[in-house]
């Protein structure tokens with residue numbers, strides 16, 4: 001059986017914590033898209049682990065798989081694995097032979113292209129990890145895949161074809177100098193060494209076959225999405241999006257498991273109790289403008305530690321956006337919800353929610369298809385009574401009914417609007433600070 005974990009908003013909903021929670025009962029945790037643009041923090045045995053590629057389950061002895069839908073920087077991957085080993089862990093990580101390799105020139109191009117877009121306000125505020133350029137090459141049929149790192153002649157041919165292209169792009173189109181990141185021989189040596197290490201440590205797999213075999217042996221598989229629905233390349237706020245599909249369809253194409261397999265399992269949408277955003281683009285429920293809103297944003301940012309895991313950038317903050325969530329619930333077909341960071345809002349007199357949007361003298365309850373139209377939406381707010389601070393550890397121990405009444409009303413509103421039950425509630429960063437109502441593997 002599979003449990004798929006999907007971000008319902010703009011990324012950073014706390015998926016890592018939920019994967020960690022449900023991954024406990026799992027045997028395998030597989031990521032299906034994205035790369036080291038993701039960042040998740042897992043607290044285990046009092047130690048904090050910040051990971052961007054290694055699936056969170058791998059620190060608890062589960063098999064971690066990076067599916068074919070991922071783009072993987074082998075340097076980051078090995079650095080992360082080595083750091084975990086130094087801390088006494090032995091993570092078992094497998095990489096799909098069909099996954100694409102982030103090459104040094106991809107990172108360079110990420111920076112150059114973002115800069116070029118700045119004058120037209122089209123930059124997405126990327127994480128600079130080369131994600132977009134790598135997916136571009138995948139779709140452009142000139143990418144390098146992990147399987148190629150194992151086959152020196154094929155790898156050499158790929159580089160011989162693609163690198164001159166990239167060089168020309170940098171020099172002739174952008175009028176810049178192409179540096180060492182465009183040196184075929186140096187790249188060949190370095191990346192062949194990664195290929196050898198992958199072979200020595202028996203790390204590469206046919207992800208679809210590998211996962212299917214595990215499922216047939218009645219093993220439990222978590223499919224872990226990175227980023228979130230509103231920065232999905234198809235369903236997000238284009239062009240301020242990432243270049244992959246965090247929505248549940250990506251769990252099929254990004255692993256090699258069929259929709260009927262994924263659909264027999266559960267699909268849990270992870271929601272942060274408010275909004276946070278790294279990167280550019282409109283955000284109708286953003287807390288900004290007047291002094292009071294800015295102070296509130298500042299307060300939530302500090303309470304929630306809303307600074308990017310990967311880039312350290314302060315995140316923009318806003319109220320929960322229900323049209324965004326309705327869109328997410330439909331696009332992925334959520335069977336359950338996990339609502340995180342409820343503790344962060346504690347102590348406020350009032351909590352607001354963007355229930356719908358005013359647009360062109362009418363009301364809409366889901367996101368418009370274009371980002372420009374979304375930017376014209378004025379939220380129609382609903383106000384909820386705040387809830388007090390609590391001893392969240394005790395609340396988590398005592399369960400759902402121990403939550404303050406205001407918090408429960410808030411959760412029930414979300415659940416009713418999305419016609420989906422709340423499976424879990426996060427009231428703190430530690431795993432013990434979660435209320436678990438449904439364990440999908442049990």
Ligand code: IMP
Pocket residue numbers: 010011012037038039124125126127128129130131132226227231240241242243278279280
């Ligand atoms: P990229 O994925 O680095 O290409 O960045 C594209 C957009 O997605 C930018 O707006 C990033 O800020 C955003 N983004 C990428 N990864 C994450 C994430 O893990 N959490 C939140 N936002 C992300």
Ligand code: MG
Pocket residue numbers: 011012038039040309
């Ligand atoms: Mg994150």
